[in-house]
Amino acid sequence: MDRKANIARLKEIDHERVLYQNITALLGWDQEINMPESGVEGRSEQMALMQGVLHDKITSGEIGDLLDALGASEQQSSGDPSFSDMERGLIREYFREYNRERKIPKKLVQEMAVVTSKAQPAWVEARKSQDFSIFQTHLEKIVALTRETTECLGYKEHPYDPLIDQYEPGMTTSEVARVFSGVKKDIVALLGKIAEKGQVDDSFLYEPYDNKLQDDFGRKILTDMGFDFQRGILTESAHPFTTGVGKDDIRITTRYNEPSMSSSLFSTIHEGGHALYEMGAASPELKGTSLGTGISLAVHESQSRFWENIVARSDDFWENYYASLQGMFPDQLGKVSRDAFVRGINKVEPSMIRVNADEVTYSLHIILRFEIETALVNGELEVKDLPEAWNEKMREMLGVIPANSAEGVLQDVHWSAGLIGYFPTYALGNLFSAQFLETLKQEIPDYREHISSGNLIHLQRWLNEKIYQKGGVYTATEVLQQVTGKPLDPSHFSRYLEEKYTRIYDL
């Protein structure tokens, strides 16, 4: 076969793989939304079957032969000029995943599946009982298997490198450490200044708000953002998430009044940001391919946080929307001025739970997890010493100490599912979003007027052109360079927080 036939065959395999991914996504979505309780056993088997098929597809001998014939290598993206950017991107991703997946023995994958299937109920039980010891041996096994995985995958500098690379291709432990260290210092300093000021009131956000009206308001904002309800749906679930069940079937979820009206509303907008990215990555060349999606978790998170924090928690945003929100909820907001409302939704307060953290302290929760994960993986920290290490870092960074492990080390599901290396992408998303904002300021100097006049679609179009429509064709590093002309620079995020919270807290 010539190169043309080989790339055509790769695209064919890829399309079938995408269909299997879509089906797997539906199985996951349905499990959270509809499935009756006892369905879980059958669903696990259905999921395992699909994941097995996906594993076999990416590691097949045919993929190896095609990649060889196409001259794929680590440096492939600088390769054959007869290929389009999309085709080079496809070869790059298949080369990466094929080599990664082939290195992990099936036995290890299966062991991890068994261990995590037992670890998850143990974690639920441990959190409920506020007793880390119930989870400890499970986590020890997970960490041991994770270390074994890193040895199989290989690394140059740090055993954590292949873990973070899995979620954020191209990112390294030393690069994350570099950008996080600057951010950590800046945030701790900012928190110190905020602590000297009087606290803002946000009690009105915790009153009861009618779910149906909240839902109406969320849908109105999503529509203004450019969320296409012909190509997506919004439903309720225990934990908000976004999933792609098809190129024209993007599903987001939210929850109401847990713990406050604003956490519901900003969850909706956050997931809406993820959805816009997925909906935008749908040019004819990308549609139905594995590149028709966001390039990395960090870039994805930059979009959800861009819409949630930079856009929707801004004063400009509420200049347009506050009157209608107030009109919907006169009992709760009738006597709350717009200014007071904007301060309330931006209240900064060190607290225990990551998912409820404000925009300033959030990244510290992530940096804490990054420091702990790297220490666990390279053996500097043992699982049995984890609760103590956690509490010590909470005290050091946030000045608060969890009263029990449920609001401390046991609060997140990730580790029980074997997800180690995932957390950093949440904070990297913040850094990317602030860097994108800098470019937006230059290219659309009146962007704030667009926000304050409700012309959100103008921003969506810019993001679509710059980021969304590229899908997974270029690497995250390349996209950042294309959009901002620079590599990752954490100072943008520090400066963004500094400026915003100087206003909010009158520093």
Next chain:
Amino acid sequence: MDRKANIARLKEIDHERVLYQNITALLGWDQEINMPESGVEGRSEQMALMQGVLHDKITSGEIGDLLDALGASEQQSSGDPSFSDMERGLIREYFREYNRERKIPKKLVQEMAVVTSKAQPAWVEARKSQDFSIFQTHLEKIVALTRETTECLGYKEHPYDPLIDQYEPGMTTSEVARVFSGVKKDIVALLGKIAEKGQVDDSFLYEPYDNKLQDDFGRKILTDMGFDFQRGILTESAHPFTTGVGKDDIRITTRYNEPSMSSSLFSTIHEGGHALYEMGAASPELKGTSLGTGISLAVHESQSRFWENIVARSDDFWENYYASLQGMFPDQLGKVSRDAFVRGINKVEPSMIRVNADEVTYSLHIILRFEIETALVNGELEVKDLPEAWNEKMREMLGVIPANSAEGVLQDVHWSAGLIGYFPTYALGNLFSAQFLETLKQEIPDYREHISSGNLIHLQRWLNEKIYQKGGVYTATEVLQQVTGKPLDPSHFSRYLEEKYTRIYDL
């Protein structure tokens, strides 16, 4: 491999096949319930992929080899005594499906898929415009491909035989014609007697009823019937249906106030009957196998109709439930006596639309379709003459003539989807249900007191023991013989109708 190893391997393949069937069922369910409009293209591709996998699985050379090694043949079920009944049933079903599917060329399957994918929107358009000509050429192609299919499958007596055999294994055209001819005569005679009496009032069923309260009431009855909400869910959809997404994940749907409160309630109970069958076919030996489901469409329909008509439209049933229904809807039912209510929900009136037909006229709608389908398939009737033939049969059997093709020949979706041979199972279900009732009367002489005291679970247990728990182990004919000691005898149904409507209409 020895026989033990061969049967074990067949069970292994079968379990994987069931998982693919479950996944396919979820794709279908989700399309009706959640999927956004534009998701349809991707969903079609996902469905086609799963159906292709299922086709490849059932027609694989390995299945052929296993069936050979296991000595499978048409007479296999009388075979090897070392196998359990379940194992013999499994071999029987695989032998049947393998031989069937291998006979239909892939090209023909694909052609039918293409033709029906175009025929369905054409049917929607034709029905909307009340213009049969829009659908005619599509149906001509479907009938031609169906004839080609019957030639591939082969038949001894009638080309319709292999079509009905697909949905009701073992049933033949001549057997259906035999049982339908008796029933037709009896129903037409009964209708004549009813027509001479004054009509009952059912206008109170067409008033508006609160959906939430209807839903509550439906769930209460489902629970009393033994529907396990840990293993199943009830949601709303445009057309009520039941689907199995997993052995412990049985989903039913209903719709409210279209066209009346009773049509909603009896849809819920009807689908509940299907669900009880699916939930019951779950002994440890059957769970997760393709025999862990109802044996045939007619036996399935016998269960939905048993609960809907024989149980829930009986006077006994409302002796227990009417007070609570009346209490829920005092405005609509406060002045309606129980007697008047029971007459209302059993009103008999020849009408155009099958899905809204009463218990007496319903089977005539089916018999009409059977007569038309057999004539189309053996070439006695041409598609272009269909509307006229339809109207003539309506006049002859029901004494009414459709005003247009939307309420006539275009009312059902089945033909546009290529489903020819399916309709008879609906009426056969009525016949089975009445024959099962005869045995119930003998074995539980006080069954009516159980119904009138709300002890529905007593009936469910009997049906479970006699029918549900056997799943697909025995053929429909065998199950009927085991339960009633007789082959199919349509006189039970005629007698059941005669007795019931003599009371209702005071004949």
